[in-house]
Amino acid sequence: MSESTYSIMDSIKHLPKNIKESFVRREAGTPEQEQAANVFGNVFLHLHPVRVHVNALRPGYTxxxxxxxxxxxxxxxxxxxxxxxxxxxxxxxxxxxxxxxxxxxxxxxxxxxxxxxxxxxxxxxxxxxxxxxxxxxxxxxxxxxxxxxxxxxxxxxxxxxxxxxxxxxxxxxxxxxxxxxxxxxxxxxxxxxxxxxxxxxxxxxxxxxxxxxxxxxxxxxxxxxxxxxxxxxxxxxxxxxxxxxxxxxx
Ligand code: HEM
Structure with a gap:
């Protein structure tokens, strides 16, 4: 099998995995790493910090x-x-x-x-x-x-x-x-x-x-x-x- 045929076949074989990885660009980590990565990787969630102090969540404060x-x-x-x-x-x-x-x-x-x-x-x-x-x-x-x-x-x-x-x-x-x-x-x-x-x-x-x-x-x-x-x-x-x-x- 020539080099170029091999690489085309190879890309076809890996296509589903490559498509998945283009959306989800990281390996699964601990639940905490997962949560943080979700926040970093999403432009809308990125506006929020990964951790907030509990006081900031008290409705009565703000x-x-x-x-x-x-x-x-x-x-x-x-x-x-x-x-x-x-x-x-x-x-x-x-x-x-x-x-x-x-x-x-x-x-x-x-x-x-x-x-x-x-x-x-x-x-x-x-x-x-x-x-x-x-x-x-x-x-x-x-x-x-x-x-x-x-x-x-x-x-x-x-x-x-x-x-x-x-x-x-x-x-x-x-x-x-x-x-x-x-x-x-x-x-x-x-x-x-x-x-x-x-x-x-x-x-x-x-x-x-x-x-x-x-x-x-x-x-x-x-x-x-x-x-x-x-x-x-x-x-x-x-x-x-x-x-x-x-x-x-x-
Ligand atoms: C169009 C008007 C305004 C908008 C949309 C706005 C929005 C916000 C929001 C969403 C927060 C987060 C905490 C919370 O919800 O209370 C905040 C915090 C804050 N705002 Fe405003 N704000 C406005 C006007 C003002 C004015 C008039 C002042 C003071 C003269 C001010 C000073 C501050 C300060 C110092 C913080 C930090 C508060 C803290 O760390 O506890 N803002 N603002």
Whole structure:
């Protein structure tokens, strides 16, 4: 048998084993090694550490407030994309679009309210999460950097809420943003310039609506997603969640 015939036959013989090994790329080890390898080898599970301290699993410690804020963010992205199918950032059309979404589109009123209530809830939950972090002293070393990332996340969440508020272009939205941008103009020295930059002009009109729309659907969600990524990465790097001093040596 020639060398090349042999190797082709050989590959055919080993095909099932090779296919299996291309999926499962390791030998079976002890159950603990197996568990660890499963976590390392899977990109989704890889986000979790192989071992966590038992304190991190106590629901009463975190109250799940950070995770709930994160899930709300995901709901907002998803429902926001769906709302975008029905919305035009134009002073002529925006209000009518929102009314159509409520009264014409099937389940549109549900979609709108899911987006609206999740936004209110995310502001409240991110704030409560910050209170929990403060209460458990989790802002102290080595987690100061993650606290700062958290503050940035809260500010971005508030800006997301503020920019979204203008989009329905109803009386509430118009006057809320008029008042909000007037407050910004009271900043010493740069106030008027900041207001002009915010509104793209001197009054709340088409340019302001477009600016708020772009910030709301693209710029701020992207910043939030990056910050959430850094926030979660820091939790891993800081040795998992904080715990009471009495449990630090465990
Ligand atoms: C969009 C907003 C936010 C999201 C999605 C978020 C998400 C999370 C998650 C999932 C955790 C893991 C523990 C838990 O579930 O409580 C966590 C921990 C933490 N977060 Fe946030 N967070 C946000 C805002 C904030 C804010 C506003 C602060 C503080 C100003 C903050 C500071 C921290 C710190 C220091 C930890 C570590 C806590 C510990 O080790 O006990 N986060 N965050």
């Amino acid at each position: 109250l799940g407030l950070g995770l709930i804020s994160f899930y709300l963010f995901l709901i907002l992205v998803l429902s926001g994309i769906l709302v975008m199918f029905y919305y035009t950032p134009s002073t002529e059309l925006a209000y009518q679009n929102m009314k159509d979404l409520e009264y014409v589109v099937s389940f549109g009123v549900v979609l709108r309210n899911v987006h609206r209530w999740s936004a209110h809830a995310m502001v409240a939950l991110a704030f409560l999460h910050m209170c929990r972090v403060f209460y458990t002293g989790a802002y102290k070393a080595p987690r100061e950097f993650n606290w700062v990332i958290g503050v940035c996340l809260l500010i971005v969440t508030l800006f997301l809420s503020f920019t979204g508020y203008l989009l329905p272009w109803d009386q509430l939205a118009f006057w809320a943003v008029t008042v909000g941008s007037n407050i910004a103009s009271y900043m010493p020295w740069i106030g008027d310039k900041v207001r002009f930059l915010m509104l793209g002009g001197n009054e709340v009109g088409q340019m302001a609506l477009l600016r708020f729309y772009v910030l709301h659907v693209a710029v701020l969600p992207l910043i939030a997603a990056v910050l959430v990524g850094v926030h979660f990465w820091r939790i891993r790097k800081d040795g998992g969640l904080s715990r009471p001093p009495s449990q630090l040596e465990d």
